[in-house]
Amino acid sequence: MSSVISVSHLSKTYASGFNALKQIDLDIQRGEIFALLGPNGAGKTTLISIICGLVNPSEGTVLANGFDIVKEYRKARSQIGLVPQELTTDAFETVWNTVSFSRGLFGKAASPEHIEKVLKDLALWDKRNNKLITLSGGMKRRVLIAKALSHEPQILFLDEPTAGVDVELRRDMWEVVRGLRANGVTIILTTHYIEEAEEMADRIGVISNGEIILVEEKAALMQQLGRKQLTLQLQEPLETIPGNLNGHDLQLAADGHELVYTYDSQQDRTGIPGLLGELSAAGINFKDLRTHQSTLEEIFVSLVRERP
Amino acid sequence: MNLQAVAAIYRFEMARARRTLLQSVVSPVISTSLYFVVFGAAIGSRITQVEGVSYGAFIVPGLIMLMLLTQSVSNASFSIFFPKFSGTIYELLSAPVSYFEIVLGYVGAAATKTIVLGLIILATANLFVPLRIEHPFWMLLFLVLTALTFSLLGFIIGIWADTFEKLQLVPLLIITPLTFLGGSFYSVNMLPPIWQTITLFNPVVYLVSGFRWSFYGISDVSVAASLAMILLFLGLCLGVVAWIFKTGYRIKP
Numbered sequence: 001m002s003s004v005i006s007v008s009h010l011s012k013t014y015a016s017g018f019n020a021l022k023q024i025d026l027d028i029q030r031g032e033i034f035a036l037l038g039p040n041g042a043g044k045t046t047l048i049s050i051i052c053g054l055v056n057p058s059e060g061t062v063l064a065n066g067f068d069i070v071k072e073y074r075k076a077r078s079q080i081g082l083v084p085q086e087l088t089t090d091a092f093e094t095v096w097n098t099v100s101f102s103r104g105l106f107g108k109a110a111s112p113e114h115i116e117k118v119l120k121d122l123a124l125w126d127k128r129n130n131k132l133i134t135l136s137g138g139m140k141r142r143v144l145i146a147k148a149l150s151h152e153p154q155i156l157f158l159d160e161p162t163a164g165v166d167v168e169l170r171r172d173m174w175e176v177v178r179g180l181r182a183n184g185v186t187i188i189l190t191t192h193y194i195e196e197a198e199e200m201a202d203r204i205g206v207i208s209n210g211e212i213i214l215v216e217e218k219a220a221l222m223q224q225l226g227r228k229q230l231t232l233q234l235q236e237p238l239e240t241i242p243g244n245l246n247g248h249d250l251q252l253a254a255d256g257h258e259l260v261y262t263y264d265s266q267q268d269r270t271g272i273p274g275l276l277g278e279l280s281a282a283g284i285n286f287k288d289l290r291t292h293q294s295t296l297e298e299i300f301v302s303l304v305r306e307r308p
Numbered sequence: 309m310n311l312q313a314v315a316a317i318y319r320f321e322m323a324r325a326r327r328t329l330l331q332s333v334v335s336p337v338i339s340t341s342l343y344f345v346v347f348g349a350a351i352g353s354r355i356t357q358v359e360g361v362s363y364g365a366f367i368v369p370g371l372i373m374l375m376l377l378t379q380s381v382s383n384a385s386f387s388i389f390f391p392k393f394s395g396t397i398y399e400l401l402s403a404p405v406s407y408f409e410i411v412l413g414y415v416g417a418a419a420t421k422t423i424v425l426g427l428i429i430l431a432t433a434n435l436f437v438p439l440r441i442e443h444p445f446w447m448l449l450f451l452v453l454t455a456l457t458f459s460l461l462g463f464i465i466g467i468w469a470d471t472f473e474k475l476q477l478v479p480l481l482i483i484t485p486l487t488f489l490g491g492s493f494y495s496v497n498m499l500p501p502i503w504q505t506i507t508l509f510n511p512v513v514y515l516v517s518g519f520r521w522s523f524y525g526i527s528d529v530s531v532a533a534s535l536a537m538i539l540l541f542l543g544l545c546l547g548v549v550a551w552i553f554k555t556g557y558r559i560k561p
Contacts, residue, residue: 014561052402055561074310074404082402088395092327093320104316105403147399 003027004186010060020046022210033187035201043210044190048157052082081153085160087140091133099146106151118146138169158189194297208304228265228293231258232286242282248275313405317413325421340375340429344436358495359526364437369520370492376454381479384418384462407553418459426451447522453538460545486512496528
């Protein structure tokens with residue numbers, strides 16, 4: 001796959017002296033959904049803002065579909081749609097007018113057919129003559145997406161797209177995003193909702209303190225960093241783990257009522273049959289068992305915590 | 309050139325004016341008409357002619373200029389301040405538009421609104437006082453150049469202001485006083501000699517004088533000086549706008 005966004009040595013130091021981005025290198029592949037995760041103030045929005053033209057870079061270059069975002073800003077920006085984090089809308093405009101305005105702003109000739117399709121896809125068609133001030137937060141979020149899609153971008157940035165959106169609407173939006181990807185649109189989303197990244201993303205980038213600390217396929221990331229745990233509920237509580245089981249990564253939990261075995265799910269041999277055999281030989285019986293795989297959130301938290 | 313974008317901004321701004329017709333057209337027309345009634349008809353009838361023109365007619369160009377300056381500034385400053393304030397400016401900055409196109413859209417719309425307003429007020433004035441326009445071409449030229457220049461100034465103020473208070477500061481504390489002291493209601497010759505000299509440092513004197521000359525052929529300063537002054541302002545404002553966009557001042561960190 002070729003990269004559709006290519007960021008190299010990108011740095012940003014604000015006038016206040018705050019160093020928001022430090023020599024970032026990042027490539028976004030064409031047609032993928034890329035999730036950018038990071039704690040507050042990590043540099044997510046600064047990175048997106050530079051790529052989209054809202055903030056000047058201090059150093060480095062960004063190519064969007066091969067066009068330099070500074071030198072060839074017209075060509076670069078016409079490829080990009082941006083859905084900002086804040087619900088910023090022209091309160092007194094109608095849905096139809098504000099979406100049509102966006103299309104014009106991006107230099108595209110009026111196309112009522114396209115606007116109609118976008119509004120229908122986002123379930124906004126019935127609201128097309130409503131003023132934005134009368135819409136709910138979730139509907140306004142849809143309008144921002146409609147505005148971003150009005151000029152048929154190849155690359156779509158979603159900055160916290162489902163912040164403050166109810167669960168049902170969030171699922172609807174995920175569907176919309178998947179539909180866009182199916183049509184070849186590359187999607188870059190930042191999110192606080194780890195489950196969103198877990199649900200949607202093909203690849204995940206983690207940014208912390210202005211540095212990209214990891215970029216990985218989601219599945220590989222889950223596999224590489226995903227620790228799995230087997231919890232056995234014991235029939236009789238244990239005070240200590242018997243010495244002959246020291247070869248396994250075991251811990252006691254729930255006041256000795258549970259025995260927790262941590263293993264690498266990626267390994268061919270999980271060690272579970274051997275462990276169960278040894279437990280049986282030691283006369284330790286269990287009444288129930290469950291397994292647990294690390295979520296992306298746990299991986300993310302541990303990654304960020306590891307950094308100084 | 310992204311003409312679609314210029315048209316989109318222009319149409320958006322004109323639609324805003326249509327939505328707020330009461331505030332953007334009716335209100336300035338009524339308030340300026342009140343000046344005609346009070347100064348022109350009521351007080352003016354007791355004042356002798358000024359340089360061969362009835363006082364009511366004499367003040368019309370100055371009053372239109374007063375309205376042109378304040379409305380251009382407030383229209384244009386609000387049009388760019390509000391997207392900054394509400395955050396919708398993100399779209400403008402992320403669009404494939406040049407700074408020139410942004411200015412063309414916003415300032416063009418603000419100037420259009422003010423010019424239309426000026427013509428409406430001119431027609432309204434004609435109902436109260438006898439008007440004559442000796443140099444219609446120059447009248448229109450001054451009208452357009454002033455609307456354009458002060459819309460640019462408004463755009464600059466809109467970018468500079470980060471609070472609603474600052475947005476009002478320049479129109480209220482600088483432009484309105486300068487216009488009142490700029491010969492809108494009197495001829496500079498009517499002032500004591502020392503004030504005649506001081507008043508020449510007020511740039512609005514040149515605008516009012518040139519505009520009044522296009523109506524009645526009488527002026528406080530030469531027409532060439534008036535034209536030079538408005539072109540100087542225009543150049544200054546263009547320079548500042550260019551600098552704003554070059555540095556991203558207050559819009560692009």
